[in-house]
Amino acid sequence: MRHLLFGGLLVFSLLISVTLYASDEYAVQIGSYSALENAKSAASLVSDQSCFINKKGDIYRVDCGVYQNKASALLARDSLRKNGFKDAFVVALNDKPSAPKDVSPSREQPPVGSKPVKGSIFERTGGYFHPFLSLGVYYTDNVFNTPDNEKSDTMLVITPGIWVSLPRVKQKLLSIRTENISPGGLELSLFREKFPRRYQSYLLYKADIEQFKKYSSENTVSHRVEGLFQYNFRGGLSFDVIDQYNRSHDLRGTGLSGELDKYNSNLINLMLNYDVSEKFKLRGEYSNFFVDYNGDVNAFRDRVDNGLSGYIFYKFKPKTSVFFEYEFLNVNYDQDIVSDSKEHHFYGGIQWDITAKSKGRFKAGYGEKNFSGGGDANNLIFEVQIDHRFTPKTSLKLAATRKTNETTISATDYILTNAIQAEYLQRFTGKISGAIKLGYRNDKYNNEITFEGVTAEREDDIYDALIALQYEFKDYLKADAGYIYTRRDSNFSGFDYTNNTFFFRITGAL
Template sequence: MKSNKKFILLILAVFFITIIIQYAHAADSPSITQETVPSGSETVPSGSETVPSGSETVPSGSETVPGGSVPGGQETVPGGSVPGGSVPGGSTGDAVITSDILGEKGGIFHPFIILEEVYTDNLFATNSNKKSSLITTIAPGVWLVFPGTKVKQLQIDTTITAPGGLHLSRIKPEGGSRRYQSYFLYSPEFIFNSGYSKHDHINHKAEALFQYNLNFGLSFDLIGVLNDREEVSGDGLSDTLYRHQDNLIDFITTYDPPSNKFKLQLALSNYGLDYKDTVVSNRDRTDKSYGISAFYKFWTKVDLFTEYNYSDIKFDSGTINDSIENRYYAGANWEITEKTNGLIKLGYIQKDFNSPSVTDQDGISFELRLQHEFNPKRSLQATGFRKFHESDMAAASSFLSTGIDVTLGQKFTEKWSASLGIFYKRNEYNGFDRNDDIFGFGPAIKFEPREWMFFDLGYFYYQSNSNYSFYDFDINQIYLRATLYM
């Protein structure tokens, strides 16, 4: 994989300079007394691409396909990770440094294993000559956390077509009273395709997080995500899987002064994508992104903010698609009641290509996240988005993606729960007259007979309709998953 030593050195320099300032400044500073929020829980609206801590469920309509992926790598499932970024254990634990630091309460060592059987009627997501298969997945893994806790500290996955690697922007969660938090996860995923053994493969996922909170309102959040996995070709015809590696380094530093009225946030990230197969090596690229946000607490439960993001997108060989994105947003982050919270960002994107032969793009962009609890047993989650993505086909430079995703959750008893998710999105390609309308839904039921074990049984339907018929396809899947964890 490509490396970016200057970027990593910049992050380290900022971190260590701030540590020096901290020791020079904080000799007489009071201890941290911020509101207790479990570090890294990243619940809506504070996090991105996450599920609420302890929910242990995956939004069924979140474009995930159990046991596989669909074209473009946008809807992959890292089966080797805790499913969908869920939180084994579900308990938030204490947010103060006590004997828990040695794992006495939450533990620092959390092994798990996921066993999954999936029946699919369209293994390679093709328009015709569909291939059905039974997919077996065995995904052992372990995550380590220090100080110890049962809360999985990172629930995030990369999207290979998204500039910077993230489908939705990542916002650092509020700092808790813990001085620091560290976390690491590794999981291989062994996948066996009945009838198509030549496509059996092993995926790998590793992720890490380090957070540090200083006394005078300055905090740091550094994450790393590495994936080595396979996806279907996506050309509507080929029974082919393409292997790629992608990695993300994302750094956020926040200054939240004691007044609690204003907050300033700086973000830097580096994302790299590298394909093993030369036929798609034109997709290899490196994205460098920078962002700055200013927040103002308008009401006790409402933050208003403005945000600017810059991304420099460079391809290794397909340099004609090199571009620069400028994104401008204004929005609100609210927690109106204990039952309702959310985030809305509305703005404008300019995508300027380096080559004069490629048409520049601009347009309205937005992100929406909403979480509402109707009652203790019923909840609703919704996300909406509109943004540019890097193209997954050689004839186009990019595509504009607009969509919405809604999930309804219902808890019947302490052991039984269910969810129903539905999503829709439209992809409009630049440089090639192709438009795709994508729709999917999935009901699922969950049974948790023990605190250390649960089962998921569900159905998933995915349909893509394009103005070019050979890009049309649909997928029906039934899956049964068992998860055991400590």
């Protein structure tokens, strides 16, 4: 199982080789505008199609979608007309000139999506290959996240990377939040996006090279590789393959030792969807996640998780569905220190994707965790994910969860986590935007531990906040600066810490 990533990458490479010779492509034009800001505003109103801006003379034209045949484009045109774009019509992309490089596509877009554009193999407004490079300077007053005797330092972070897509698109297609302590590997469940093409493939590689000024022993390099392939059959059947590999480290100060906790992890997710009718949809998923720590001190945390889940969706409104979900997780540790377990989750929920204004999911239910050595844990569980756009320039993202997580301390069984995070995004001008993020998390460990002469069940309250501004010099060059605050309050004072970090970063991307 731990080599599935490499097989997936090989399959992905073969798919690229087979599909490089694409046929004619089509899009749907929703409008023409004399002002760029009006074109961006129109593009931001479309959520179920992916839009880009093409300039011809003094006119900015907004085209949506990239389709491999005219029949698919006509269906998309009809959908857009129903959503208010009465004059939408089909255009052949291969007959159109490439979007000029001084025109930026709309920056107001859903959290996971794409802005397809017509372009050459390397081009910032399109193309198959998109290299990027980020240089960031970070100052922190608590490098090791200790409760006292804090050490400050300045760190340079160099982030090179490249992503590849077929058919070509403008924006990265995946937003996966993995977490090592989460059974199955996912911090939050995946939002599936159905792309308006017969197939869509995507591959990304990035590295984070961390260089400290004073504490060079902390220098490290992290790697991430992730990929996606989706194929949509005729008749409502489709499947997705998603894979993410990480070679990284835990946040400093989160373990019991003062060492940097490095690991390798991989998550693969296979998803099968079938549209039974206009109102009913079925989904099945299989996932495999492994985490393997480098040091002996964390060897007890090495494990492999296998998961199966099934969904039944009923669409009672055009963009809103209720659903039932069952999830099974089998957690297997390499060593017999922490007990293996089997989890059963039963959810009911609602999911919506209402134009570009609101997208979200709420689900709640009951979870059972049965340990191989005897004993169990039964808890109410829930998850909320909301992305709401008040205006084309203002949006709010909210995520909240209650779940059982795997332990980081061998003397305990599991962690009961309650967490919430909110992010406010504001575009002030065409070049300046800002973000404010606030978060709270409560981790309660099951079973008592003894640490520094105190015996109790450990409980941590973690607070974090971020404020940042971004300035976009060009479509391919931007800079951002901000401040990050993190505090952990534990009933064991030895686990307390406060961290203040200031950063400046500049990013270039094609």
